Amino acid sequence: MGVFVYGTLTDPDRVAAVLDDWSFVPDAVRRGAHRVDGRYPTLAPGGETAGRLLRTAATDALDRYEGVESGLYRRGSRSTR
Numbered sequence: 001m002g003v004f005v006y007g008t009l010t011d012p013d014r015v016a017a018v019l020d021d022w023s024f025v026p027d028a029v030r031r032g033a034h035r036v037d038g039r040y041p042t043l044a045p046g047g048e049t050a051g052r053l054l055r056t057a058a059t060d061a062l063d064r065y066e067g068v069e070s071g072l073y074r075r076g077s078r079s080t081r
Contacts, residue, residue: 001059003075004030006051007041009062015054018065025053040072 002025008014015022027050034047043049056062059075066073 001055001057003054003056003059003062004028004051005054006030006035006043006049009054009065010052019056019058019061021058022054022056025055027051028053 009018012024015024030043030049030051032047033043033045033049035049036042036044054062063069063073063075066075068075
């Protein structure tokens with residue numbers, strides 16, 4: 001699965017600490033959302049955000065890292081553009 005990342009998970013060392021099997025695809029841009037910096041970077045409607053496409057099957061590990069259960073992060077699909 002390809003996952004668009006735009007914060008700490010754009011750093012290969014950070015990704016290697018979270019995932020065993022992964023790769024990056026060339027840089028990507030998320031159109032329709034801009035980055036808002038704060039305690040945790042988030043995306044808000046409008047504009048665009050530079051990031052990377054992270055390929056991994058271990059989305060459960062990404063969800064744990066990002067705190068999905070605590071509501072800190074929500075993974076969307078392309079259809080949520």
